[in-house]
Amino acid sequence: MSVDERVNVLMVTMAFQGHINPMLKLAKHLISKGVHVTIATTEDGRYRMLNTANTNPNNSDVNSQIKLAFFSDGLTPEFDRSDGESLVNTIREKGPKNLSTLITDLTQVHNYSCVIVNPFVPWAIDVIAEHGIPCALLWIQASSVYSIYYRFFKNIDQFPNLEDPNEIVRLPGLPPFEVRDVPTLILPSTPFYFREFTRELYNALDKVKWVLGTSFYEIEEEVVDSLASITPFYPIGPVVSPFLLGEKEESDVSVDMWSVEDSCMEWLDNKPPSSVIYVSFGSMLVTSQTQMDNIATAMRNSNKSFLWVLKPGSNKDNVAEFSNGFSEETKERVLVVKWCPQEKVLMHSSVAGFISHCGWNSTLEAVVAGVPLIAWPSWTDQPTTAMLIENVFRNGVRLRCGEDGNASAEDIERCIRCVTEGPSAEEIKKRAREMKEAAWKTLQDGGTSSKNISQFISDLIAGKPDRA
Template structure:
């Protein structure tokens, strides 16, 4: 690998937990290899980080490189709820983001920064255009699976490969890929998806023509078919899994975190008191708020199972009325469960007390549970989650998927059935064995000589020699 001395990279992401986490983890990998990194995001993150007393400057104890956070305006106030009105948020970001990011880069260059590459999140497809204006070679960090990348790419470039998307049971067969049903596809491409999501998809795929590299937060050995099938159309280079070193049994070499919500470490103390492989861990990510009927179904199932559980319910203190009457009081009195509003998920998954993970199957959570070797119960809702669920259950074979009833809800009986099948069903031993095999394979990819580590070194070598005109 070429010397990293003096190499500078700027990364751009939305200030969303599921977007910032993989970008920050990639930034830390680059810093550990001697690359200076500036991570830029819309400035609502600044307020959240100040509220949580999180620094915007990180240091490495393994190299002289540094990681700095910078911010640009998306045109909206800090108080605007971007989760509840994503259409307005994305429209404002698209209208104001390019100019404000460009001004930020101009200021950074005036202060002596010379960037060898700009790495963008896929959900800001206008960013590579800003890189071109400044003469900076660009890359995209694809923060979902390589399988989803392939589906999206073919959806725009070869729409004739897809049947009607109205029938959820219709079979879809793409080049070099496993067989899907329409129900397995990412929801952004389906007819019922809001127009702004379908517009993003078209814009993202179209901008790939001006992107020099697509880096994937995945492992070649996990998604070999998808990665190989893309090599002749739009290559993707897996450099994952982008998870915290602590999940890999290593020490953190670059200190710093950008958690948008304060985690409740009390759950780790509680976990440490539980028997090995006894706890059901339940979390559905940082965006979707669980509806009341789902909370009731899960609570009823947990009461019937009567096993220790750790359950993350966002803003749970403000939503006590949505639990069955007396549920929170009962678990507190009997100490057989723990409900929190947020938790340090990677620490939870690596705790020996955890038996299974009831998950929405976001890609970050998918990679974390694979690296931790924890079997899953899949409860996908939207975006890439149905596809990830299919990968976890049908391809990786480390879990089961909940079936919704005709009304689109999951019953307490179904929740109970799935959890018990993963914990002590006839296939439970094989699921756990397979989970441990994938754990070792993903960790090996990041070691010296592993596929992801080699790909990362190759990328750094290429950006160090790629011509650029940073004086534009």
């Protein structure tokens, strides 16, 4: 589809890897259809990008395809943004004015047909409305999570006592599940500022013209159908890099917050097919010492090879000591890196399973690559995604965690064997292959996601503003 050069889209996101990635991948889809894209993110992202070899923010673009723009979140580059309360409160106070100023500057050059935001900048929706630009929400979690939040904050369905983790939740489109599996941001134990931040989003939805989901219809069919009667929702995923879907790998467009260690690919090349367990808990979570110790014990006992991502900040003083007690033979089958090209790792023939925190980006990438999952959720949408993996998708198993969120070494080993050995592994692998096939088909001509993306772009063309 050819699109007139006056069709421009602005995307707004926080500078977290898991937030930027789906925006970037949707941008690639739009660019392939002729749409011009600018991604606006917070200034702290600029500073982190400057320290990686994968982006060049000095030119304010990514490989000359996607323009980058920056606005301040009101904090200094050195501020520890893991302090969630300070970050949320400050960006709610300072972000609207700073983003508004940036939009004013950008619209001196382009008239935007749409601004696409993600769920973690709900205050941006009002800013966009004040500028008179149509707004879309890119929902970067499972469609099921959107449904749970929507029904909760809009008081559409009755929820049980959320204080009791064993209570059963019954909602349209989903099998019965326990309160421990709901997104943590609606739980009474969640800090008030996080709950209110989420409530803001659902209060602002009347100003959003499109809600675009990064999942795809075929894996959440019943829940998407259940949403149709209460709110427009359009799955356009899986939003992943094109090469994961069998397309020719080009000079890839990337915005990495951490320096990638490509040495792991050579290491994988020297491993037998389906012999490696990949371990990564994303860009935000810090691996506790208990987690490290239990994973290391499971590694020793399972006789599998492991590629383990321990990002900067994850007990870096103890990383070198994690292999205490390993034999020399065991050490040879374990590689620890700070960051890796995850999609390429998941596509590698040597990878047999993925121990994941169940971030939605990682889950989708595993689905498209056909890799079985071992779910180790922590917070926000991750417990719900873990429930989906085990009970709805059936492409993996879930670790049994204690109240501290940690799983025993014995249970980690049990799950590794579940996805690699015996009848259970064969069923999980079969289901993973089926989901991979469905993921590839949905974005082909005539697929459900392809149709939804085309309709969205048609809407942009029909409503594009003319320049004076």
